[in-house]
Amino acid sequence: MMEEDRKLALLIDSDNVSVKYLNGIFDELSQYGTVTYRRIYGDFTSSNNARWSNRLLEKSITPIQQFSNTSGKNATDSALIIDAMDLLYNSNVDGFCIVSSDSDFTRLASRLRESGKIVIGMGEKKTPDSFRAACTVFTELENLLENESGPMDKAAIEQDIINIITKNDNRGKQTGPGEIGSRLQNKYPDFDIRTFGYSQLGKFLEDMEGIEVHKKNNMITVSLADAGGNEDPIITEIREIVRRKGKNGIGLAPLGQEIRKTHKNFNVKLYGYSQLYRFIDSIPGLKVKGSAADRRVYAET
Numbered sequence: 013m014m015e016e017d018r019k020l021a022l023l024i025d026s027d028n029v030s031v032k033y034l035n036g037i038f039d040e041l042s043q044y045g046t047v048t049y050r051r052i053y054g055d056f057t058s059s060n061n062a063r064w065s066n067r068l069l070e071k072s073i074t075p076i077q078q079f080s081n082t083s084g085k086n087a088t089d090s091a092l093i094i095d096a097m098d099l100l101y102n103s104n105v106d107g108f109c110i111v112s113s114d115s116d117f118t119r120l121a122s123r124l125r126e127s128g129k130i131v132i133g134m135g136e137k138k139t140p141d142s143f144r145a146a147c148t149v150f151t152e153l154e155n156l157l158e159n160e161s162g163p164m165d166k167a168a169i170e171q172d173i174i175n176i177i178t179k180n181d182n183r184g185k186q187t188g189p190g191e192i193g194s195r196l197q198n199k200y201p202d203f204d205i206r207t208f209g210y211s212q213l214g215k216f217l218e219d220m221e222g223i224e225v226h227k228k229n230n231m232i233t234v235s236l237a238d239a240g241g242n243e244d245p246i247i248t249e250i251r252e253i254v255r256r257k258g259k260n261g262i263g264l265a266p267l268g269q270e271i272r273k274t275h276k277n278f279n280v281k282l283y284g285y286s287q288l289y290r291f292i293d294s295i296p297g298l299k300v301k302g303s304a305a306d307r308r309v310y311a312e313t
Contacts, residue, residue, distance in 0.1 A: 018045025025112035026054030036156025042199035121146035261310035
């Protein structure tokens with residue numbers, strides 16, 4: 013089964029997850045499939061969950077109310093577990109995403125995997141190892157904050173497409189227009205190529221400066237432009253930003269902000285790094301100096 017064809021059930025434990033991760037959760041899941049079921053569990057009459065209540069309509073998430081003045085936190089856990097098992101036996105979902113920093117869902121994750129389902133776990137750094145190990149793949153929510161997506165626009169769409177191709181290249185996988193269309197639809201439910209003045213996705217891709225469309229017989233594939241040896245345009249842009257700052261260089265944080273002005277979905281993980289300073293330091297001609305609290309980037313002379 014192609015990843016983009018997977019049907020996923022998203023189950024969020026609001027007692028153990030902050031609403032600030034919401035966009036990042038959906039961005040991350042777009043690479044695994046389509047989120048068919050979207051449910052969140054907790055007491056939405058409490059002030060602690062007020063911010064969640066304000067965001068549920070935005071992502072069409074169904075709240076499952078559990079009053080804390082009766083059974084408390086255990087009621088939330090039980091409701092999520094019961095729903096997960098109901099979906100396992102009575103639906104055609106291919107995988108589950110359990111968002112929680114609580115080890116109480118360890119056995120649930122194991123049980124779902126035993127039934128042949130992919131289990132995507134998401135939680136904060138404090139999440140116990142037992143839950144992490146029970147999942148097929150686990151993502152720390154803090155790592156998603158740097159990839160929060162803003163409103164859909166052409167620049168964001170183009171960067172998303174570049175990210176898709178780059179990730180596939182790193183895995184030795186070709187990219188086709190069908191996968192790009194499915195992934196964009198997963199991330200932006202209201203995505204419509206006509207919004208940008210096109211009637212076909214293929215033509216939109218052909219007009220992107222950073223993309224090349226290849227047609228051979230009945231097969232169409234997409235690659236990054238100048239992939240045969242020329243430098244990644246983002247790296248070229250980073251080097252130019254630092255060069256313009258002269259001998260005083262630029263702080264690492266301001267550099268990150270500059271990059272995201274034109275590349276909103278820039279993510280160092282696509283280049284094989286978990287931290288921005290390590291990625292920048294790997295670019296020939298640039299050097300990162302200073303302590304963790306005051307890193308600056310300089311152009312080597």
